[in-house]
Amino acid sequence: MDPMDEGMRYTPGSSDKDWDTAVTFLPASDNKKLEKKRGPGKVGIIVGLVILAAVLALIIGLLVWHFHFRKDLKLQKIYTGSLRITNQVFVDAYENPDSAEFKNLANQVMDQLKSMYSESPELPKYYIGSRVQAFSEGSVIAYYESEFAVPVGQEAAVDRAVSSLSETYSTKVRRAQQGPLVFDHVVSSALDTRLFSKARTSTRFAQHARSSAEETIKSPGFPDQPYTPNSFVQWQLRGDPGHVLKLSFDTFYLEKNCTNDFVRVYDSLVTMDKHLMAEKCGFYSPSNPLTFISSRNVMLVTFVTNEEGNFPGFRARVTQFSRDSGELACGGKLSGSSGSFKSPNFPSYYPPSTTCQWDIEVPNSKFIKLKFPKFMVSTGSPNCPGDNVQIVGKSTLCGQQPANTMVTVNSNQVSVVFKSDSSQVDRGFSATYEVFEPSDPCPDQFQCNNKRCIDPSLRCDGWNDCGDGTEEKNCKCDASMIQCRNEVCKPMFWRCDGVNDCGDDTDELNCGCKIGEFKCKNDQCVSEKLKCDGNPDCKDGSDEDGCTRDICKASTFACNNGKCITKQNPMCDGQDDCGDNSDESSCDCGKKAYTNSRIVGGQEADMGEFPWQVSLHVKNTAHVCGASIISDLWLVTAAHCVQDDVKIKYAQAGTWEAYLGLHRQTEKQKATKRFLKQIIPHKNYNSHTYDNDIALMELDSPVTFSATIRPICLPTATDVFPTGETVTISGWGATREGGAGAPVLQKANVRIINGTVCDELMNGQITSRMTCAGVLSGGVDACQGDSGGPMSFLTNDRMFLAGVVSWGDGCARRNKPGIYTNVPKFRAWIKEKTGV
Incomplete structure (x- = not known):
C-alpha cells in the first residue's frame, strides 16, 4: 500500500453544516410565542432605528480611527551623541552629575540642542527632549541622548535630518540660534534598540583610574554566581588628562550568541555606534585575552543580558598610561637589510583614531619584500574604506589576509601607512621586510609566475599553492605521489577514485580493485554491493550490464500510467518520457528568479539567486541554521539543527521562526516570516555519527511563491550526482573557521568527491547516506551556521536538492571535505511524511 493511503482521512460533515452545535434548543413554554407576528409595530421601528444609528456611529468611529488616528502611531527613536564646547574649560565638578556645575552646564547644552534641532524642518515636531549623560575634557565634551517620537514611516527621514545636522556642526565652530555655548564636532547616531528595553534592570557605575593604580570591573555576581538576567549595566571609565585607558579582560565567559548576551566597548562615554570599538560574547581564553585601548581618557563598557541562559560572566582590569609614554608609539624610519614592525598593542586590539607611518629604506640596488605573518585589520571590504594598511604606490590591504601575505616593491624605498577610524577595531598585524636582489626576488624560495614566493617544499605536492599552478608543472614525483604523464604530481589517495585528477587519466589507469569491489570496464572500482542495483555506479554503466531483473525495480521514475523509466534524471527535462507527461508535472521548482548567476571561500549571492534558501532563527534571536x-x-x-540542548528546546516547533525570501540578515522586515507547526527529524538520526541527518519542518500557514520565494526540485530516489560534478552550497554561516556569520547570503561551488576517497580522508566515518563535496586543496567549504542549508545540483536548467549541509572537520581545511546528507536516499521518507 502506498504510505500516503494510510492514516487519518478527511470525513465530510452532515449537510446541516450551518447549525451551531454549541447551541442548545429548549422547548417553549407557550406555543403562541413561536407564532410569527404581522409586523414590528411603532416601538419596534424606533428600537430598530436606534440600533441602526448606533451601528453607523461605530462604523464611522472605526473609519476615523483607522484613517486619522492610526496615522499618529509613533515610534520611540533615541539618538546618542557628543559635541565639543569650545568656550568652556573642564572643571572636576563636571564629573559629578549631582553637582550644581554639572546641572547648570547640562541645562545649557539641552537648551542649545533644542535650538539646534529647530534649524531642521523635520525635527522640532517630533522632538521630545535631551539628557546629558556626562562631560569630559577637551575643551569640554558633552555626551547626550536625544529622544524623538517619530510617526511610522518617517524613521528614515528623521535619520537623514539628524545626520545632516551633525555634519553641519561637525567641523565649523558655530553658535546655535540661542544660548551662550559655542560648539563643534557634533557626532550622533541612532541608539541600538537592544540597549533601551524597558524590561531590563539598568545600573550605572562611574570609575576614575588614578596614577598607576588599577581599577576592576566585573559582571554582577562574578565570580560567586552567574550574571543576572534582563540587565543593562554601564561602566563610565575615566583617566587623567593626557592619558589613555587600557581595558584587559582576564576572564570572559558569556553566552556565545551575541543576540542574547553581549559586552560592548566604546571609545566614548555614551553608547554611540560611531565610537563602538567592539561587541563581544562567547568565551575568550586567558592566554589570548581581550585588551582594548582608548584614543582619549574616557571609555564606556556596557553589558546586556536577556531573560535566560546566564553564564559566569567577566572580570576586567582598567589602567591608564600617558599618551606620551611610548607604549603606543608606532611609525618611524626603518633601514638596513631587514626589520619588523607591527600595529599598536599587537596582538591585542589596536586603538581607534590612529595613524602610523613607517618609511623603509634599504641599500641602493636592492628591492623590498614585505611579509605579513598575521593580518586582521577591521572587517574589510573591497575598497577598504575603514581601517587599512596602505603600501604607498603599490596596494591597500584590509580585513583578514592569509598568513604570510607578501608584497614585493621594485624599489629600495617604500612607505607603509596604517590608519584606524573611530570604530570597530581588530587585532592588527605584524610585518617584516627584507631585501632581495632584482635578479633573485625569492631567495631560498620558489617564485611563481605571478611573482608570489612559496616554500620549496610545496612544489610538486599536487596542490595549487601559487594560485596559477606554476609550482605543479614539469614535476618529477617521488614514490608517494602519482606521476602523471603530463608531468604533474597528484596525491596517491586520488588514484583509481573515478576522477580524472591528472587531466590525462593517468591516475585512473591500470587500477586493481580491492576485495569486495567490482572492476568496471573503464578500470574504475565500485563496491560489489552496487552491481545490478539499478544505478550505473560505473561511469560507463558496466556494473549494470547483463543484469536480469524486473526493469521497474531498477527504474529511476515510476510514471502515473505504470510505465517505468531507466533514464537518469528524467524529471523536468522538457521531454515526455512517460507518455502521460507525469515526469514533467510538478516542475514549478528549481528556477532562479533572475538570470544572473560566507560560505568559506565563496562570494555574495545575487538577490533572488537562491529563492528556496531559508534562514532559521530561534525566536527573536539571530540566524542559527x-x-x-x-x-x-x-x-x-538538518536533524542536528533541531536537537534539544540544556538551554534551548530546538526540537519544539514553537522555538523557531523561518525567514523566506531573505537576502541580508539586517533586512528581515523585507522577508516573509513564518512560524512552524511541527518538526519531524528522521527517527534514525545518530547524534554521534550524524547519520540520517535530515529533518522536515511544516510551516504554520502556506507561503505564496514569488520571484524571491520558490521551491527547489527534489531528486528521485535513484538520482546520482557523479563524482567530480560541480554543486553549489549557500548560506549565512561563518566565512572562516571560528569566525562570525555572513550578513549577506553567500554561495560557493564545490565538487562531488568519491565516497571511497572521502571515507579514507574522514577516518571511516562516511555512510551510504552521506555525500562528500568540497575542494580538497582547502579554502572553500560550508561552515558553522550553514547547517541544514542546500547543496544544489544543476540539471535540465533546474536546481535539485542534492544534499543538506551536515558536518565536517573544521571549515575549508585541506583534505577535509564537507559532508552532506544524501537527499535521494530519503526521497521516499520525504514523500511519506509530506506528500511532496
Missing part, C-alpha cells in the same frame, strides 16, 4: 523550501508548506533542514 539554514533550510530549503520544497513546497508552500514544507522545509528540509
Whole structure:
C-alpha cells in the first residue's frame, strides 16, 4: 500500500453544516410565542432605528480611527551623541552629575540642542527632549541622548535630518540660534534598540583610574554566581588628562550568541555606534585575552543580558598610561637589510583614531619584500574604506589576509601607512621586510609566475599553492605521489577514485580493485554491493550490464500510467518520457528568479539567486541554521539543527521562526516570516555519527511563491550526482573557521568527491547516506551556521536538492571535505511524511 493511503482521512460533515452545535434548543413554554407576528409595530421601528444609528456611529468611529488616528502611531527613536564646547574649560565638578556645575552646564547644552534641532524642518515636531549623560575634557565634551517620537514611516527621514545636522556642526565652530555655548564636532547616531528595553534592570557605575593604580570591573555576581538576567549595566571609565585607558579582560565567559548576551566597548562615554570599538560574547581564553585601548581618557563598557541562559560572566582590569609614554608609539624610519614592525598593542586590539607611518629604506640596488605573518585589520571590504594598511604606490590591504601575505616593491624605498577610524577595531598585524636582489626576488624560495614566493617544499605536492599552478608543472614525483604523464604530481589517495585528477587519466589507469569491489570496464572500482542495483555506479554503466531483473525495480521514475523509466534524471527535462507527461508535472521548482548567476571561500549571492534558501532563527534571536523550501508548506533542514540542548528546546516547533525570501540578515522586515507547526527529524538520526541527518519542518500557514520565494526540485530516489560534478552550497554561516556569520547570503561551488576517497580522508566515518563535496586543496567549504542549508545540483536548467549541509572537520581545511546528507536516499521518507 502506498504510505500516503494510510492514516487519518478527511470525513465530510452532515449537510446541516450551518447549525451551531454549541447551541442548545429548549422547548417553549407557550406555543403562541413561536407564532410569527404581522409586523414590528411603532416601538419596534424606533428600537430598530436606534440600533441602526448606533451601528453607523461605530462604523464611522472605526473609519476615523483607522484613517486619522492610526496615522499618529509613533515610534520611540533615541539618538546618542557628543559635541565639543569650545568656550568652556573642564572643571572636576563636571564629573559629578549631582553637582550644581554639572546641572547648570547640562541645562545649557539641552537648551542649545533644542535650538539646534529647530534649524531642521523635520525635527522640532517630533522632538521630545535631551539628557546629558556626562562631560569630559577637551575643551569640554558633552555626551547626550536625544529622544524623538517619530510617526511610522518617517524613521528614515528623521535619520537623514539628524545626520545632516551633525555634519553641519561637525567641523565649523558655530553658535546655535540661542544660548551662550559655542560648539563643534557634533557626532550622533541612532541608539541600538537592544540597549533601551524597558524590561531590563539598568545600573550605572562611574570609575576614575588614578596614577598607576588599577581599577576592576566585573559582571554582577562574578565570580560567586552567574550574571543576572534582563540587565543593562554601564561602566563610565575615566583617566587623567593626557592619558589613555587600557581595558584587559582576564576572564570572559558569556553566552556565545551575541543576540542574547553581549559586552560592548566604546571609545566614548555614551553608547554611540560611531565610537563602538567592539561587541563581544562567547568565551575568550586567558592566554589570548581581550585588551582594548582608548584614543582619549574616557571609555564606556556596557553589558546586556536577556531573560535566560546566564553564564559566569567577566572580570576586567582598567589602567591608564600617558599618551606620551611610548607604549603606543608606532611609525618611524626603518633601514638596513631587514626589520619588523607591527600595529599598536599587537596582538591585542589596536586603538581607534590612529595613524602610523613607517618609511623603509634599504641599500641602493636592492628591492623590498614585505611579509605579513598575521593580518586582521577591521572587517574589510573591497575598497577598504575603514581601517587599512596602505603600501604607498603599490596596494591597500584590509580585513583578514592569509598568513604570510607578501608584497614585493621594485624599489629600495617604500612607505607603509596604517590608519584606524573611530570604530570597530581588530587585532592588527605584524610585518617584516627584507631585501632581495632584482635578479633573485625569492631567495631560498620558489617564485611563481605571478611573482608570489612559496616554500620549496610545496612544489610538486599536487596542490595549487601559487594560485596559477606554476609550482605543479614539469614535476618529477617521488614514490608517494602519482606521476602523471603530463608531468604533474597528484596525491596517491586520488588514484583509481573515478576522477580524472591528472587531466590525462593517468591516475585512473591500470587500477586493481580491492576485495569486495567490482572492476568496471573503464578500470574504475565500485563496491560489489552496487552491481545490478539499478544505478550505473560505473561511469560507463558496466556494473549494470547483463543484469536480469524486473526493469521497474531498477527504474529511476515510476510514471502515473505504470510505465517505468531507466533514464537518469528524467524529471523536468522538457521531454515526455512517460507518455502521460507525469515526469514533467510538478516542475514549478528549481528556477532562479533572475538570470544572473560566507560560505568559506565563496562570494555574495545575487538577490533572488537562491529563492528556496531559508534562514532559521530561534525566536527573536539571530540566524542559527539554514533550510530549503520544497513546497508552500514544507522545509528540509538538518536533524542536528533541531536537537534539544540544556538551554534551548530546538526540537519544539514553537522555538523557531523561518525567514523566506531573505537576502541580508539586517533586512528581515523585507522577508516573509513564518512560524512552524511541527518538526519531524528522521527517527534514525545518530547524534554521534550524524547519520540520517535530515529533518522536515511544516510551516504554520502556506507561503505564496514569488520571484524571491520558490521551491527547489527534489531528486528521485535513484538520482546520482557523479563524482567530480560541480554543486553549489549557500548560506549565512561563518566565512572562516571560528569566525562570525555572513550578513549577506553567500554561495560557493564545490565538487562531488568519491565516497571511497572521502571515507579514507574522514577516518571511516562516511555512510551510504552521506555525500562528500568540497575542494580538497582547502579554502572553500560550508561552515558553522550553514547547517541544514542546500547543496544544489544543476540539471535540465533546474536546481535539485542534492544534499543538506551536515558536518565536517573544521571549515575549508585541506583534505577535509564537507559532508552532506544524501537527499535521494530519503526521497521516499520525504514523500511519506509530506506528500511532496
